[in-house]
Each structure stands twice: as structure tokens, then as C-alpha cells.
Amino acid sequence: MTDNIRALTARLADEPSSLAFLELGEALRRRGQLEAACKIVRGGLSRYPDLADAHDLLGRILGDQGDLAGAFDAWADALRFDPMRSSALKGIGFLYFRAGDIHAALEHLQRAAEIDPDDESIAQALARVRAAARGTPVGPPEQAEDTFTPAAAPAPSVEKATAATSLFPGPENGDQGVMLVDGNGLRLSGNLRSPTNEDVGDRVAAELAGVSREASRTTKLLGLGAWEAIAVESPEGNLFLVAPTPHTVLLTMRDPSLPMARLGLIAERAARDARAWLGVPE
Amino acid sequence: MSPTNAALERVTRVPGVRGSLLISATDGLVVAERLMDGIDGRAIAALAANLIQRLVRATAGAGMRIPTFVHLRGKTGSVLAAPGRNDLVLVALAGADANLGLARVEMLDAVGRLA
Numbered sequence: 190m191t192d193n194i195r196a197l198t199a200r201l202a203d204e205p206s207s208l209a210f211l212e213l214g215e216a217l218r219r220r221g222q223l224e225a226a227c228k229i230v231r232g233g234l235s236r237y238p239d240l241a242d243a244h245d246l247l248g249r250i251l252g253d254q255g256d257l258a259g260a261f262d263a264w265a266d267a268l269r270f271d272p273m274r275s276s277a278l279k280g281i282g283f284l285y286f287r288a289g290d291i292h293a294a295l296e297h298l299q300r301a302a303e304i305d306p307d308d309e310s311i312a313q314a315l316a317r318v319r320a321a322a323r324g325t326p327v328g329p330p331e332q333a334e335d336t337f338t339p340a341a342a343p344a345p346s347v348e349k350a351t352a353a354t355s356l357f358p359g360p361e362n363g364d365q366g367v368m369l370v371d372g373n374g375l376r377l378s379g380n381l382r383s384p385t386n387e388d389v390g391d392r393v394a395a396e397l398a399g400v401s402r403e404a405s406r407t408t409k410l411l412g413l414g415a416w417e418a419i420a421v422e423s424p425e426g427n428l429f430l431v432a433p434t435p436h437t438v439l440l441t442m443r444d445p446s447l448p449m450a451r452l453g454l455i456a457e458r459a460a461r462d463a464r465a466w467l468g469v470p471e
Numbered sequence: 472m473s474p475t476n477a478a479l480e481r482v483t484r485v486p487g488v489r490g491s492l493l494i495s496a497t498d499g500l501v502v503a504e505r506l507m508d509g510i511d512g513r514a515i516a517a518l519a520a521n522l523i524q525r526l527v528r529a530t531a532g533a534g535m536r537i538p539t540f541v542h543l544r545g546k547t548g549s550v551l552a553a554p555g556r557n558d559l560v561l562v563a564l565a566g567a568d569a570n571l572g573l574a575r576v577e578m579l580d581a582v583g584r585l586a
Contacts, residue, residue: 383534396529403525404543407518407550411564414546422540423530442533449542 194220201229208233211242218250226250241271248280257284272446275305279314286314291322300447303455366443367459372436374398378466381442384425393440400430401438418456420449429456433463478581479505482561485577487569489548493585496520496527496560510564519552519562527554540575551575555582 197213210233217226230247237243248263261284267277282297298315305311368379374395381390404416421428422445429441429452441456464470472480475493482491483505490506492515499520504512527537541552551563551574561582563574 381533385534387534389533392532393529396525396532400522400525400529403518403522407522407543408545410514410518411545411548411550413548413550416543416545418542418544419526420540420542420544421526421530421538423535423538425535426533428530428533 191216191220206236208237208240211246214243214246214250218246218253223250223254227254239270241267241274241277244270245274245277245280248277252280252283257287260284273304273451275301275308275311278304279308279311282314282318286318286321291318294318295322300443303447303451366441368394368440369433369463370394370397370438370440372398372401377437378463381440397430397438397440401432404430418453420453422449427452429453431456431460433460434467434469437463437467439463475503475585476505478561478585479503482563482574482577482581485563485565485570485574487566487571488574489564489566490515491561491563491578492516494520494560494562496523496554496558502559506564515550515562515564519550519560522550523552523554523560540579542571542575551578553578553582555585559585561585 194213194216197209197216200209201207201213210229214226214230214233217223217229227247227250230243230250234240234243234247244263244267248260248267251257251263252260261281264277264280264284267274268281271277278297278301282294282301285291285294285297295315295318298311298318301308301311302315366381368381368390369377371377374397376390376394379390380388381393383389400419401416404419408414408416416432419428419430421430424445426442427445427447427449429449431439431441433439439456439460441452441459443452443455479491479493482488490504490510490512492504492506492512493502494500494516495502497520499517501512501516506512506515522543523538523541526541530536530538537554539553541554543550543552547567549565549567549569549571551565551571553561553575555561559582561578563578565571565574
């Protein structure tokens with residue numbers, strides 16, 4: 190037993206209600222003492238059933254043990270208590286990837302990347318899944334696992350992560366929830382899929398030209414200046430519209446669990462990328 | 472005070488909100504209003520109704536139901552809209568400094584009560 194594990198064990202014995210079980214569980218997991226780690230974390234969860242960190246850690250331990258169904262449940266619990274938990278999204282993305290569901294893997298990893306754009310391990314995992322989607326060889330499974338395992342994340346590289354998480358739907362980016370439309374309602378770039386996975390890009394693009402005109406008219410006549418954004422909440426999803434240039438509209442659509450303010454930040458970032466793609470100076 | 476006027480009063484009390492009104496989405500007519508002096512309720516109603524109709528078509532095209540809340544942000548203020556049942560939409564005009572989060576909560580609550 191290392192000094193660190195001994196110290197953490199002693200601390201937990203002294204204060205059974207402390208959160209030291211998280212540190213101890215992770216230390217045991219890293220040492221490969223998975224049974225002990227699992228026991229410690231489950232004990233902690235009995236005291237703190239709403240703690241997303243603990244569910245997330247349990248997901249990693251169960252994943253290491255090969256209990257993929259258990260890991261999925263644990264990460265799903267983590268997301269229930271903290272929908273913005275990128276490590277749990279990444280974990281579930283990995284499980285979908287392992288199960289061969291590339292679309293679901295991409296969806297989860299993209300959300301993780303939006304939440305945590307500086308996490309290089311997420312960017313790498315996304316690149317790997319996209320390569321798999323294109324049919325490019327992605328290396329042996331154990332290499333894929335290294336990319337996905339949260340503990341294997343190397344130190345973040347801001348430059349690389351930013352490049353890998355560009356949200357603008359250019360030809361190199363298969364984002365299914367971002368679409369750029371011109372002033373005549375024609376799609377310039379990007380895709381949009383309905384909640385039932387139907388391609389609805391062109392149909393929605395045709396309506397967006399009218400939305401942009403109405404928005405301009407409304408803000409102008411009411412003395413509110415130029416329109417900057419439209420946020421639309423719906424039971425099936427949230428939409429955020431911005432105008433990267435006076436003659437284009439960028440639509441970003443996400444699951445309603447993503448807070449609208451965060452969706453707005455994502456949309457603004459995608460709009461910056463769109464302006465660069467269109468060659469419009471900032 | 473009628474339930475409609477009480478609902479409009481609550482929304483208008485939110486800091487930064489200049490007025491609120493209940494409109495008919497189909498024809499853009501004002502059903503009830505509580506606005507600061509100098510604000511033309513009929514113009515807001517007509518413009519908001521048009522915008523909502525467009526957005527309803529866009530969301531329907533995306534395979535989604537009618538929006539539950541819409542926020543149009545301009546440079547110096549916002550138009551907020553909460554579609555309800557029976558073709559009614561609760562609309563508010565807010566300044567750039569308004570507490571939009573509180574306005575949204577009040578509007579969703581109010582439109583739920585009016586339904």
C-alpha cells in the first residue's frame with residue numbers, strides 16, 4: 190500500500206462522511222485495485238447518492254473492469270446530476286463507439302467538446318470516431334481505448350483543441366446541428382436532422398430567410414436596433430439563430446438539456462468560424 | 472383585476488420590462504395589454520405574430536412542436552414571447568438591462584395559468 194493510499198484510508202476512517210472516498214477510489218483505480226476502488230466508491234455513493242463525481246468515477250472503474258453496461262448506467266447517472274459533465278459524455282461516447290454506433294458516439298463526443306473545448310483527449314476521441322465514420326483505419330482497439338479513457342488524457346494543448354473543436358459546419362466537419370443559410374433560404378453549409386433523424390436541412394433553411402427578414406423588421410420598427418440573435422425553446426430541442434453577416438443566418442440546434450446561454454456561446458463561436466470561412470473580416 | 476391583467480402586471484413588474492401584452496398569433500391582434508406610455512401595442516402584436524408564425528413553420532420543418540419560448544435580441548432590447556393555448560401568445564418588450572431570466576420565468580408561469 191502506498192503512503193498516499195494509506196493516508197487517504199486513514200482520513201476516511203477518521204471522517205467517514207468526508208469526500209476523501211473520491212480521491213481514494215481514484216488512487217486505487219490507478220493502481221489497478223479495481224475491486225477495492227469499486228467498494229470504496231459505492232460506499233461513498235450510499236452517503237452521497239446525488240454526487241456526479243462519484244457516479245463518474247464509478248463509471249471509470251466499471252469500465253476498467255469490463256462491466257460496460259454498469260459503466261453506462263453510472264455515467265448516465267452522472268449526467269442526470271450534472272448534464273454538463275464532459276468526462277461522462279466522453280465515457281458514454283466510448284461505449285457507443287465500442288458498440289459500433291458511430292452516430293451516437295459522435296453526438297456525445299461533440300457535446301463533450303462543446304462543454305470542454307480545452308480537453309485534448311476529447312478532441313482526439315472525436316477525430317478517431319470521425320475517421321471511423323469515414324471508413325479510415327483507426328488503429329487497434331487498445332489504442333482507441335487509450336484515447337477514450339478519461340485517465341489517459343494528456344496535458345491540454347489549447348491550440349490543437351481549438352482547431353479540433355471548430356463548430357462551423359465546413360466540409361471537414363460533420364456536425365448535424367449547425368447550418369449556415371443564405372438570404373434566399375438556400376443552405377450554404379451544414380446539416381440538420383430532426384429528432385427522428387430525418388434530414389430536414391433544406392426545409393428549415395427555406396423558412397429561415399423569412400425569419401431573418403421578420404426579425405430585422407421587428408427590431409427596427411420597435412427601435413431595438415439590428416437583430417443579434419433569436420433563441421427558440423421547444424420540447425424537442427433548442428434553436429439559436431445568429432446572423433454571421435447581414436445576408437446569412439446560422440442556426441444551431443441542440444438537445445433541450447443544454448442550457449440556452451451555453452447554446453448561445455456555441456452559436457457565437459460557430460458564427461465567428463463562419464465569418465472566417467466566408468472571408469469576412471472580424 | 473382579471474387573471475389576464477394580473478398576469479400582465481406580474482410580467483411588467485420585472486425590472487427592465489417596458490410592457491407586456493397578450494396577442495392572437497393568427498391575426499396579430501391585441502387581446503390585452505399593459506404597456507408604458509408611448510409604446511404602440513398594435514405594432515408589437517403584429518410584428519411578434521408574424522415572427523412567431525415564421526418560427527412555428529421553421530420548427531415544424533425541423534420536426535419539432537410549437538416553441539414554448541422565443542427571445543429575439545436586438546442591439547438595445549429584446550422581444551420575448553411565450554406561445555400558449557388557443558392561439559394566444561404572451562409578449563413582452565424588454566430593455567437591454569432587463570432581468571431576462573426572471574421575465575422568462577414569469578411569462579412561462581403566466582401563460583401556463585392563462586391556458
